[in-house]
Amino acid sequence: MCDDFRRNLPLFPMGTVTQLTELTPRQIRYYEQQGLIHPARTRGKQRLFSFNDVDLLLRIKSLMEKGINIAGVKEVLREQTQALQPEGPPGPVKADLSKAEVYKLMKRQLHELSPRPNQSHLIRGELARFFH
DNA sequence: CTTCTCACA
DNA sequence: TGTGAGTA
Numbered sequence: 001m002c003d004d005f006r007r008n009l010p011l012f013p014m015g016t017v018t019q020l021t022e023l024t025p026r027q028i029r030y031y032e033q034q035g036l037i038h039p040a041r042t043r044g045k046q047r048l049f050s051f052n053d054v055d056l057l058l059r060i061k062s063l064m065e066k067g068i069n070i071a072g073v074k075e076v077l078r079e080q081t082q083a084l085q086p087e088g089p090p091g092p093v094k095a096d097l098s099k100a101e102v103y104k105l106m107k108r109q110l111h112e113l114s115p116r117p118n119q120s121h122l123i124r125g126e127l128a129r130f131f132h
Numbered sequence: 133c134t135t136c137t138c139a140c141a
Numbered sequence: 142t143g144t145g146a147g148t149a
Contacts, residue, residue: 014135025135026142044149045136 007055010040010048017049021057028057034070036060036077 014025021028031037032047037056039047049057056077063073 024142026144029136030142046149047135 007051010042010050012049012054014047014049017054017057020054021061023057023061031057031060031070034074036070036073 012020014028017023017028018025028037029047032039037049037053037060039049039053042048060073060077063076068076
């Protein structure tokens, strides 16, 4: 429940997301334009993506790589969104502290690791832990 | 320097 | 989709 809040926190800018997803800014903006993602806009017009946004982008990416076009991706996404809506929460809450730790870790890295050096590997390694 | 929008070879 | 112009 509280985990949801963290997942939706607008944390990373375009540059970070492009490295996390291997997508070009052009594509990411286009997907947003197509209504596939809804990044938060902070002061001005800078996009700030959340973990959910990144996760969504990765799913979109894999779908596109499977030869599915925007229209197709929209359908799949719509189906998955509805398939998750029907009926209440699936029983007991599954609090995962290890994930929370990962979030904090990444948050720190993103905040303190402003330097340009290839931060992609480190972050991607952590990302893989909850994209399993 | 990074990101944004818009338009076009 | 890529890319360059002109901003913020």
